[in-house]
Amino acid sequence: MNQPPKRRKTTSAASSNLEPPKNPALVTIDINAVEVPELTEQEQRDRLHLERKVERAFFEAGKALAELRDRKLYRSTHRTFEEYCRDRFGHSRQQSNYLIAAAGVYENLTTIGCQNVVDEDLTTIGCQILPTSERQVRPLVPLKLEEQRSCWQEAVQAAGGKVPSGRIVKDVVQRIMERTKAPNPYQIGEVCHIIAKDNPDLKGKGGCWCIVTHVGEFSCTVEAWDGEYTVRIDHLKALNYLETECQQMRQICDRIRRLRENENLEEAARAVLKYLGELKRSHLTAVEEKLLSLIEAEYGQVN
Known part of the structure; x- marks a missing residue:
């Protein structure tokens, strides 16, 4: 009985000539350089x-x-x-x-x-x-x-x-x-005029009075009729009021602040508060007091 012929094991020429693996650290890789064009004048x-x-x-x-x-x-x-x-x-x-x-x-x-x-x-x-x-x-x-x-x-x-x-x-x-350090001359509770100068945050506040609420090294935090501001000391001018006059202004400031917190405040009322915030004196006239009291009564903030 004829037996099937045995298969001969084939080996490629490439496999017969295999070289031992090289150290990857020593392999040299050729990279074609790509020329980057310079920018034109345009x-x-x-x-x-x-x-x-x-x-x-x-x-x-x-x-x-x-x-x-x-x-x-x-x-x-x-x-x-x-x-x-x-x-x-x-x-x-x-x-x-x-x-x-x-x-x-x-x-x-x-x-x-x-x-x-x-x-x-x-x-x-x-x-x-x-x-x-x-x-x-x-x-x-x-x-x-x-x-x-x-x-x-x-x-x-x-x-x-x-x-x-x-x-x-x-x-x-x-x-x-x-x-150029200079001592801060202002005190908490002092009444000053705002000098707007070149500060955009103080636009429209020039001449308004304010109450000093915090004294820093080079600046003060002050409360004006429409909110608090931090300003350099050269943006303030002391009004040199007596303590009783400062107390009167602080009371007016508190009354205005409470009204400002009301979200339903109408523009007419805001205009009155702005006017009062630009006074050049430490007291209200009889008419100004009536206007402020009227607004307080309208918004339920009677003293």
Whole structure:
């Protein structure tokens, strides 16, 4: 009986010539270099234009918010700017104020030529760089215009000629304030006039009276007719009232504050409170007292 032929085991030439595995660390991999084309002159101009738009984004936002607020362009849909900002942009009035104030600082810095330029021959480092975010200039807001410029240039130098972070700017501001430190002359309970100057948060408050509620190293927290504000000491002017006069003003301030807390307060009532908050004396006339008492009675806040 014929037996089936035996199968012959095949081996490939490749398998017969296998080399021992190499050390992976010694393996050389050839990679073809891909040449990246240089930007054309037009592309370089486009890049610079777009970069400047990104850097100015917070400035444009602050300028737009200031115009919306000043022209009351929110009035057809919202009663207050604060409500409008919350509903339309999803942030608080304070955030809007930060952007508005930052735009003012940015605009101030551009008046001395602090612009991003390519010219490497400029000798003043601070004038080559502009802020790119609101947080970088927030520490500069309370300063005078000249101080803003000098602090920014010093911060740019501290950052090695680059855009400084908000922390670096804050550190520079604190060092400069320490060098020019002056004692705070105000006391809690003192009555002062507000001097608005260049502080956007105090717009419309110039000449209003206020009560000092907290005394800091370089600033005071004060209560005005429409809320509390933290202001530099050079934004206040002492009225030098007697203690009895200060007490009278504190009582008026408390009465106005309680009325302001009423959400149903009508515009006419608010107008009266604003008028009383801008008085240049420490007492109410008979008519003013009647008006204030009438509003208190209307809203159930009779003393």
